[in-house]
Amino acid sequence: MSLSTSNSKKNKIKLLLAVLLIFSTIEVFTRTIIFHASKDFARFDNYPALSRDLTNSEGIKIALVGNSLTQRGINLDILSQDLKQSEGKNFTAKMFTADASKINTWHFMINHYFWKPKRKPDYFLVHFYEKNLQDGNAIETGRLAQFFTTPSDWPDLFRLDITNPGEQVEFGISSFWATFAARERLRERILGIAVPHYKDFTSETNGVNFRMGKKNQAQKHPPVRYEALQRLLHKAKQEGSHFCFIAFPTQPTTDPLPYSLDPEAERLIREAGMGFIDLRHVAGLELKHYADEIHLTPEGAAIYSHALATALKPVLGK
Template sequence: MKNLPPVAKALIALLVILLAAETLLRSVEGTLSGNVAHIVEIPELADNLNKSNKPGLLILGNSLTNDGIDASRLQSGLNMQGQADSTIEKIVPDGTTIWSWTCILRNRIYELKNKPDTVLIGFAWGQLADQSRLLPTSLGGFFCSYKDLIHITEQATMNSAQIGEFVTASTFRLFTHREAIRNKILSILIPHYMTSTQEINRRLRGTNSAASASDTTYRELSLTIEQLKSYGKDIVLMAMPIRNNPYSLDPELLNTVKNKDITLLDYRNLDFITDDLFTDEMHLTKAGSALLTARLVDDLAKIRSTPH
């Protein structure tokens, strides 16, 4: 070390600091935000399904589904309907779309010995389309493997910058959590920073996730349906309600649902889900969630009682 030039010593010191920071961050990342804490617990949630001797129900989606469906009410409601007791788990990370959900299925669910009997996916806008937004940092850092990267590039267009972002996030937690770390710092320095940022993000999510109806495809969804059916499992899609009902269902999605013979529950425009049951443009209050969950109980009971 003594004979090394100053630049080399500085680089070594920087590397040691980065490795120490990386190790520390990996040990405490669950404290960065509620969403990251939920992502960290995904392996545990999958293991709960695997260890259970009861029929499994996996709910996939994002914050719309998280706020919209109450797993405890769903469980008790199904029991009251005389349905078999189930193990219900929700995996609903913020801002996710079909690409995150299918990575979760491939890396956490398909490998289970006891796979869930039913996978319920909540969505809005174009979140099921191949053209839904790709978030390379989240995909690489949280949900997908390097093998998934090959699959995604075969199904969707990723430029070199996006691929580099995916690979970097897969390797370095400091890079993956850069926004969460920034938000933590700015929320301390700037009053109401998080509230304002969340409102902007909510508006952008709705706008950015909608694909043009003329060019939407559903190859990834179709592959997911086929995979789950090959295991003898059911998949149910759930179109989530949004205040003022600002989105339509793509005809190509409806064709996919029909051709693949699966169930789509259309909850976009329910009479009893009124504007006062939303906390913002998209997310239901607890009262709204209770009403929507009660409707889902009835619909799942009908689906389960219908011969396949």
């Protein structure tokens, strides 16, 4: 072997080690910094302990599952106090939310943090609006891969939720490579640092997308399916879990109600023996109580929490 060949192999090995070092450093940075810097991801680390604390608590145990509507729309102290006063019992309520999540993600969150470890609160309250309960909603695969599923969930996940082979490969990579899973979060954090007023821009863009989505929804009528909802309801009955689905009041419009409900979704829920509450209109909620088209201010959350406690009396009294 010539000296030049030997040096070439050594250089390749050095290059490979350097690349591995860079990727390892980025991976450690993602897991230790980015995951904790993201309010959404940081919450997920606490969910195993939170679900354990909830199921070990005294009184009636309530798990609230949903997206940022639930996170910003409900005051847990007000809800628990109102329920205690009306029912004469102690209530413990905890939130398990993921921003912009829908029915698919909620199924795997509940399965991962409650059903698999055999933890059973007395009630699951699931807040939704518009198409949250329908099939076909976009799924953030990174957090689903890293936090809410294990390989044992993949057959079910690939059968119904992620059916495209390319997306399935991406999901598999995301399960083991945190940097790949959090690539969108990394992009947003870099842009947030580099681009002035980036958060204000994205907030406005989200509002425009929300309004455009409602316009497109009115123009297009694709077939509506509820396989993910049916899967959740079937699993809930198997586990002996009690659910109540609650239609959330988004920002008031000139119409009597801010959005329509599909009777088929309500039928499936009620036939499964679960609760269904329509709170699309809540007395006292005005435009000033909304931070944007879908999120309540703290004052709005207080109003809604009182209304929710009242609406839950027939459900919790069963």
